[in-house]
Amino acid sequence: MFFNKYFYQADNRVGKMFPYVLQEKESTATKNSIEETNSPRQKCRKTFATPPQTRNSLTYREAVLDSPSPPDSPPKSPKKGPRRESIFDFKSEAAKKVELIAKSRDERRQRQADEKAFRDQMGAPEQHNPYYEFSRMISEFKSTLEFHPLKDSDPVIENQITVCVRKRPLNNKEKNRSEVDVITVPTKNQLIVHEPKHKVDLTKYLDNQQFRFDYVFDETCTNETVYKFTAQPLVKTIFEGGMATCFAYGQTGSGKTHTMGGEFKGKQQNFRNGIYALVATDVYKFLSRPPYKDKNLVVSASFFEIYGKLAFDLLAKKQRLKVLEDGKQVVQVVGLTERAVSKVDDIMDLIKKGSLERTSGQTSANSNSSRSHAVFQIILRRASSKQLEGKFSLIDLAGNERGADNSKSNKQTRQEGADINKSLLALKECIRALGKKGKHCPFRESILTKILRDSFIGEKSRTCMIALISSSVGSVDHTLNTLRYADRVKELVANDFSEANSGESEESQNENDVVSLEWDLLENSKNVIDSCVYFHKMACQLYDNSKQVGYSKYEFAKNWKNLLREMIDVQRVAYIKASEFCEMLEDEA
Numbered sequence: 382m383f384f385n386k387y388f389y390q391a392d393n394r395v396g397k398m399f400p401y402v403l404q405e406k407e408s409t410a411t412k413n414s415i416e417e418t419n420s421p422r423q424k425c426r427k428t429f430a431t432p433p434q435t436r437n438s439l440t441y442r443e444a445v446l447d448s449p450s451p452p453d454s455p456p457k458s459p460k461k462g463p464r465r466e467s468i469f470d471f472k473s474e475a476a477k478k479v480e481l482i483a484k485s486r487d488e489r490r491q492r493q494a495d496e497k498a499f500r501d502q503m504g505a506p507e508q509h510n511p512y513y514e515f516s517r518m519i520s521e522f523k524s525t526l527e528f529h530p531l532k533d534s535d536p537v538i539e540n541q542i543t544v545c546v547r548k549r550p551l552n553n554k555e556k557n558r559s560e561v562d563v564i565t566v567p568t569k570n571q572l573i574v575h576e577p578k579h580k581v582d583l584t585k586y587l588d589n590q591q592f593r594f595d596y597v598f599d600e601t602c603t604n605e606t607v608y609k610f611t612a613q614p615l616v617k618t619i620f621e622g623g624m625a626t627c628f629a630y631g632q633t634g635s636g637k638t639h640t641m642g643g644e645f646k647g648k649q650q651n652f653r654n655g656i657y658a659l660v661a662t663d664v665y666k667f668l669s670r671p672p673y674k675d676k677n678l679v680v681s682a683s684f685f686e687i688y689g690k691l692a693f694d695l696l697a698k699k700q701r702l703k704v705l706e707d708g709k710q711v712v713q714v715v716g717l718t719e720r721a722v723s724k725v726d727d728i729m730d731l732i733k734k735g736s737l738e739r740t741s742g743q744t745s746a747n748s749n750s751s752r753s754h755a756v757f758q759i760i761l762r763r764a765s766s767k768q769l770e771g772k773f774s775l776i777d778l779a780g781n782e783r784g785a786d787n788s789k790s791n792k793q794t795r796q797e798g799a800d801i802n803k804s805l806l807a808l809k810e811c812i813r814a815l816g817k818k819g820k821h822c823p824f825r826e827s828i829l830t831k832i833l834r835d836s837f838i839g840e841k842s843r844t845c846m847i848a849l850i851s852s853s854v855g856s857v858d859h860t861l862n863t864l865r866y867a868d869r870v871k872e873l874v875a876n877d878f879s880e881a882n883s884g885e886s887e888e889s890q891n892e893n894d895v896v897s898l899e900w901d902l903l904e905n906s907k908n909v910i911d912s913c914v915y916f917h918k919m920a921c922q923l924y925d926n927s928k929q930v931g932y933s934k935y936e937f938a939k940n941w942k943n944l945l946r947e948m949i950d951v952q953r954v955a956y957i958k959a960s961e962f963c964e965m966l967e968d969e970a
């Protein structure tokens with residue numbers, strides 16, 4: 382039964398992908414009196430299962446002669462003598478042979494192409510495709526699930542922090558490598574990663590790990606749908622004196638720029654359907670309607686890039702920017718272009734200009750863009766006083782695998798990786814702090830979080846994170862890292878996704894908990910180590926300042942107290958995590 386279902390689905394896909402093949406073969410098959418039907422399944426059988434000798438047995442000449450009224454056959458000659466049956470009778474035997482050879486060669490090539498396409502769709506047998514068995518297991522697993530994916534008509538939840546995941550489909554390269562899709566999205570807020578594994582005796586099995594988020598967008602979702610459930614609900618925040626922030630997080634090539642900047646058609650990017658442009662459009666809609674119409678607000682935009690510890694203005698030929706903290710601990714990006722805009726098209730121009738600047742200034746565009754964070758901001762100010770009313774920050778983050786990559790010997794690459802890692806860890810902790818209200822917010826840890834400090838404080842701040850994942854088996858490690866990161870930003874309990882899966886043993890559930898807590902503890906310890914380095918540096922600076930003539934003992938005591946507070950917070954969290962993990966291991970022993 383499973384095979385039938387699988388075969389039927391594959392047939393349908395092939396039928397959709399190669400309609401021209403079906404038509405052509407169908408007419409040949411009719412001439413050979415092969416079983417006739419209109420069902421897609423049988424059509425495919427005809428196309429791919431017909432033995433070659435049957436399909437080739439009809440020669441071109443026979444086909445022409447047998448046809449009831451050949452369109453171009455010459456009128457029959459009344460003369461006696463050998464009857465000329467067709468125009469081809471004028472050709473020499475050699476020419477006819479050449480024609481036949483050419484025809485059978487074309488047919489052979491077409492057949493090989495069909496067979497290859499079929500293998501690609503069905504998954505090649507084990508000896509050709511190492512994922513064949515896993516692919517079968519995934520299909521079997523899926524056949525036990527009920528699917529209720531997200532619908533456009535589903536309600537939008539108003540959260541202070543929204544965390545969601547978007548799965549991108551397999552691309553052509555991955556399909557050509559026969560990679561399988563290891564991500565299943567059964568419902569609008571759950572997904573399953575089928576991680577291929579081997580037991581010690583080399584038996585293959587799937588480790589099916591489930592995650593739950595506010596929303597999960599499958600490969601059929603468009604940018605507009607993603608926008609509707611993520612950034613769109615945040616637009617009104619900036620009209621009500623708040624800060625809205627939307628991050629795209631994920632490995633290189635997972636679809637961050639596709640989602641934020643606009644869908645790609647080949648190398649062309651449609652900037653109109655990226656989240657940047659969709660936010661801009663809604664901002665102008667809000668501006669034109671009450672009660673915001675009467676607020677007399679003006680719009681401006683800025684676009685910059687953070688690369689390592691440096692920031693560059695994407696609207697001013699990548700001019701270097703300084704990130705400074707003033708006496709009131711307000712972070713300023715000195716020299717950043719803030720362009721006044723009066724309509725959506727003005728913003729579109731800035732998006733195009735900045736996006737092209739981001740990639741064109743580099744020798745290897747993709748690899749460099751994936752190592753920088755791009756920050757596009759739409760700013761609302763009071764027309765009279767220029768006082769800030771609200772700000773929407775949209776961030777296309779650096780590829781997260783860059784942060785984890787320590788293998789490169791090049792010192793600069795390692796440093797870049799460390800900076801990315803630090804900023805992504807700080808970002809996660811800052812969003813968590815926003816969610817936990819009043820907890821320590823380590824925004825000083827990186828330039829990115831320093832610049833976005835306002836996004837993490839205040840009752841009115843709202844944030845959404847879109848974690849982008851690739852569906853291919855070759856990316857499964859990065860995908861799991863992305864999902865774990867997103868999971869930690871907002872820990873939602875993963876419910877059982879189906880009755881069928883509720884049979885997962887308690888033992889394996891415990892194992893998952895241990896692995897997840899261990900991962901968390903290790904990640905947190907890295908964070909503590911980084912923080913210790915920062916504390917040490919700050920403590921030395923404070924101490925050195927105290928040696929200067931006329932130092933303020935009050936300032937010193939206040940700063941020292943604040944620093945200690947931060948240290949205690951970081952260490953307390955680490956202590957709780959370590960204690961929980963110890964307790965769990967002791968219970969198990």
Ligand SMILES: Nc1ncnc2c1ncn2[C@@H]1O[C@H](COP(=O)(O)OP(=O)(O)OP(=O)(O)O)[C@@H](O)[C@H]1O
Nearest residue numbers: 549632633634635636637638639645747750751780
């Ligand atoms: N949801 C999707 N549907 C179809 N194609 C997609 C989707 N997401 C991404 N792609 C395609 O995948 C490719 C890589 O996407 P994109 O450049 O957005 O990745 P990225 O995460 O921004 O990478 P980088 O970090 O290197 O900038 C593009 O060709 C894009 O069109």
